[in-house]
Amino acid sequence: MNKPSQLPLRCWAEIDLACLERNIALIKQSLPPGIRYVAVVKADAYGHGIHQSVARLMHSKTDLFAVANISEAAAIRELGPGWPILLLSPLLPDEDKYLIDYDLIPTISSEDEVQRFNRLGDKLGKKISVHMKIDTGMGRAGVWHSAAPMLHEKICQSNNLSLEGIYTHFSSSDSDIKYTKKQRDLFLRLLESFKISSQNELLIHTDNSSGIESFNKESPVNAVRIGLLQYGILPYRESILSAVKTESVFSFHTRIGLIKKLPIKTPISYGRTFTLKRDSTIAVLTAGYADGIPRLLANRGSVIINGRRCPILGNITMDQTIIDITDLEQASVGDPVTLFGKRDKNEIGIAEFSQWAETIPWEVLTSISKRVRRIYKTDLGV
Numbered sequence: 230m231n232k233p234s235q236l237p238l239r240c241w242a243e244i245d246l247a248c249l250e251r252n253i254a255l256i257k258q259s260l261p262p263g264i265r266y267v268a269v270v271k272a273d274a275y276g277h278g279i280h281q282s283v284a285r286l287m288h289s290k291t292d293l294f295a296v297a298n299i300s301e302a303a304a305i306r307e308l309g310p311g312w313p314i315l316l317l318s319p320l321l322p323d324e325d326k327y328l329i330d331y332d333l334i335p336t337i338s339s340e341d342e343v344q345r346f347n348r349l350g351d352k353l354g355k356k357i358s359v360h361m362k363i364d365t366g367m368g369r370a371g372v373w374h375s376a377a378p379m380l381h382e383k384i385c386q387s388n389n390l391s392l393e394g395i396y397t398h399f400s401s402s403d404s405d406i407k408y409t410k411k412q413r414d415l416f417l418r419l420l421e422s423f424k425i426s427s428q429n430e431l432l433i434h435t436d437n438s439s440g441i442e443s444f445n446k447e448s449p450v451n452a453v454r455i456g457l458l459q460y461g462i463l464p465y466r467e468s469i470l471s472a473v474k475t476e477s478v479f480s481f482h483t484r485i486g487l488i489k490k491l492p493i494k495t496p497i498s499y500g501r502t503f504t505l506k507r508d509s510t511i512a513v514l515t516a517g518y519a520d521g522i523p524r525l526l527a528n529r530g531s532v533i534i535n536g537r538r539c540p541i542l543g544n545i546t547m548d549q550t551i552i553d554i555t556d557l558e559q560a561s562v563g564d565p566v567t568l569f570g571k572r573d574k575n576e577i578g579i580a581e582f583s584q585w586a587e588t589i590p591w592e593v594l595t596s597i598s599k600r601v602r603r604i605y606k607t608d609l610g611v
């Protein structure tokens with residue numbers, strides 16, 4: 230019997246890791262020399278596969294990996310010791326001991342964490358490397374900026390902590406330049422008050438994908454934290470990032486499972502909300518919302534078959550999606566269908582797909598389910 234991984238594909242993602250490497254080279258070229266690169270690989274490297282992506286990123290000389298939690302960090306550690314790994318999300322108290330087991334860098338946002346990690350270091354006779362995060366107006370992790378000087382002092386006075394980085398996160402770098410500047414200025418003023426200059430040993434980072442266009446080479450900021458852009462994706466269709474010409478690493482595909490003709494006014498899928506506006510030829514695709522096609526694409530999105538866009542009809546169901554192929558000259562059962570990404574000369578961008586779904590590319594990518602096999606371009610022999 231064939232292994233499941235050898236069975237024909239019904240719904241799959243094609244992932245081009247050489248493209249990931251090219252994207253990183255382009256991003257690095259766009260930055261002032263010497264800026265260090267923090268690769269954000271949380272959520273299974275945005276659905277691209279953490280092991281495969283991290284292996285390539287190591288090859289691309291990533292300086293530090295950033296993840297959300299310890300199981301993601303453990304996945305990186307399986308590939309080798311030595312690479313620094315930063316945890317972006319708060320650590321739960323019962324997770325503390327894994328800092329040592331996996332040699333991880335936690336983010337500190339509170340005095341409670343200073344005490345916890347300092348005690349842990351004391352118990353194990355080891356210094357714990359930490360990054361301090363400052364909340365400059367995002368309202369999530371990080372110490373609120375007015376309390377930052379106090380926390381900074383506490384960290385510096387703790388014998389078992391070694392401060393290796395300071396960072397903040399912008400809440401609207403892709404949409405509100407003025408607010409981002411306010412956050413950036415606040416952060417830089419705090420660094421000044423900590424007497425931190427450009428020559429410091431610390432890793433100072435503020436910018437995610439959408440911040441890097443406004444990167445200021447004079448400031449002590451000496452690293453970027455990049456997620457979306459390294460995967461070749463711009464947050465929106467018209468993005469301020471369009472100067473960095475990355476290409477999308479990930480594309481999403483399925484196939485035609487059935488073709489049939491239906492008369493005008495036939496109700497289409499559940500709820501009978503949608504009916505055919507003409508006598509139509511429809512195709513039933515072998516993927517649905519359980520694969521990660523958002524239900525909001527109902528009667529709204531399109532797919533690419535044989536170089537043509539075909540509209541989605543009716544509701545997306547769990548395992549099947551219906552499309553209109555009346556105007557298509559040629560289509561057969563088994564034909565490949567592109568949901569987003571490039572196929573030959575045609576493309577549905579993930580930004581456009583996300584707009585149909587009233588969401589953002591980050592959510593689309595991280596909602597593509599386990600059922601969807603990830604095929605790496607090298608596996609295809611391409």
Ligand SMILES: *Cc1c(COP(=O)(O)O)cnc(C)c1O
Pocket residue numbers: 269271317398436437438439454455456457458
């Ligand atoms: C996810 C995340 C990033 C990466 O953001 P992108 O917009 O995908 O580049 C950077 N910093 C923090 C704190 C994050 O949580």
